[in-house]
Amino acid sequence: MRTKGPAHAETRQQILEVARKLVLRDGHAKLSLREVARESGFSAPSLYEYFPNKQAIVDALAAQVAGKLFAALGKSLEGVRSERVALVALGTAYVAWARKHPQDFLLMFSQLGSKRRSTSQAPAEASPYSLVLGAATRARAAGVVHGSPETIAYAVWSAAHGMAMLQLTHLAGFDADFETTDRATLDALIAGFAPR
Amino acid sequence: MRTKGPAHAETRQQILEVARKLVLRDGHAKLSLREVARESGFSAPSLYEYFPNKQAIVDALAAQVAGKLFAALGKSLEGVRSERVALVALGTAYVAWARKHPQDFLLMFSQLGSKRRSTSQAPAEASPYSLVLGAATRARAAGVVHGSPETIAYAVWSAAHGMAMLQLTHLAGFDADFETTDRATLDALIAGFAPR
DNA sequence: TGTACATCAGTGAACGCGCGTTCACTGATGTAC
DNA sequence: TGTACATCAGTGAACGCGCGTTCACTGATGTAC
DSSP: OOOOOOTTHHHHHHHHHHHHHHHHHHEEEEEEHHHHHHTTTOOOOGGTOOOOOHHHHHHHHHHHHHHHHHHHHHHHHOOOHHHHHHHHHHHHHHHHHHHHHHHHOHHHHHHHHOOOOOOOOOOTTTTTHHHEEEEEEEHHHTTTOSOOOHHHHHHHHHHHHHHHHHHHHHHTOSEEEEEEEEHHHHHHHHHHOOOO | OOOTTHHHHHHHHHHHHHHHHHHHOOOOGGGOHHHHHHHOOGGGGGGHHHHHTHHHHHHHHHHHHHOOOOHHHHHHTTTTOOHHHHHHHHHHHHHHHHHHSHHHHHHHHHHHHOOOSSTTSOOOOOOOHHHHHHHHHHHHTTTTTSSOOOHHHHHOOOHHHHHHHHHHHTTOOOOOOOHHHHHHHEEEEEEEEOOO
16 A cells, blocks of 8 residues: 555545445455455455555445444434334334345444443444433433443343344244334333333 | 265264364354364365265254254253243343353354244244243243233344344453343343233 | 656566365275175 | 175365465656756
């Protein structure tokens, strides 16, 4: 990688878009730098002008994907009427996004370990989890749930993540009305956190 | 693969044990037939006397691992006092097992798609899910929860699966008392399914 | 305006690797007469 | 008991592949004087 010219950033982005296309087609495990090069009309060595190595491409991709999930979750909160509903909305939006972008979702979680090391650190600014934690904090402030916001956020996230993962992997091809079951699960979970 | 001699089954099992050892060490994605051969003291072509191809090794491994998870879940039900507690016990045992055998767990879910296609089919006899479904059915019969047993079983499984997956992947290295949070989550979930 | 030079984006060829699988084979053991 | 043959478990060498990465290079474009 040399010093960047003016079109450097754009080319970089184009390469990432090709890489994402290939991930969507073949899954992240089969992504190959050579094929990204082929599909972008570059020779393989050329990509080293834009990324220091293959892992950097995958990392950049995962970061962009996380941004998209964050945006989708943010949108799901628009016009939400109550803090209780907000938590359910985030959960169902999470699963819906995973179902709509399965390869993106799997890429994200195969690559992106959290940098957060304990609850004493604040979660990353624009991370999906920060939205859930925010909603949990407001829900508790509103008296809709009891318990620590971290616990509630973790619970909602776990449930949503489990439903998403199962539907994408183990239960792929299983014929059921997952949307209804997922909503029932999240409703029950939050009801179970209601103050006694 | 020719017709089997008397020690065939034992050798097969030994090969699987070596393969499992390698999966534990390096993860399932890096498992290589050549290395299994090397570690078992065979030449690579010899393995074809015992398995038709590499995938068959992985499949056999995943099936054995599923059996172990099933056994661990079965054990968690021993001496359980109520149907409500049984559901929580299954969930926590599921997560505990995943934490104790992370590579086994990840192998299972990277390979083993469910053969079940809808709720009208019964779940596989000795499958982990059949235990959860059984517990959910009994819990409803006992009036501890309301709703369809499939929904309740799916909810518990999803939550447990999400917690396990997050702890093994995204939250690996995150310092928290997951056992407490997991139990709180499962308690809340089942409380949320209590009859109104 | 012309020319020498530096920088730029990009390349073809090669390195070295490990993989799953197939092939033709070997030497030891068991069996039939 | 000896011998011819079949079966068995296992092997070394090779096939053909795709991978990430490095290297020495080229030809086009920009810049300084």
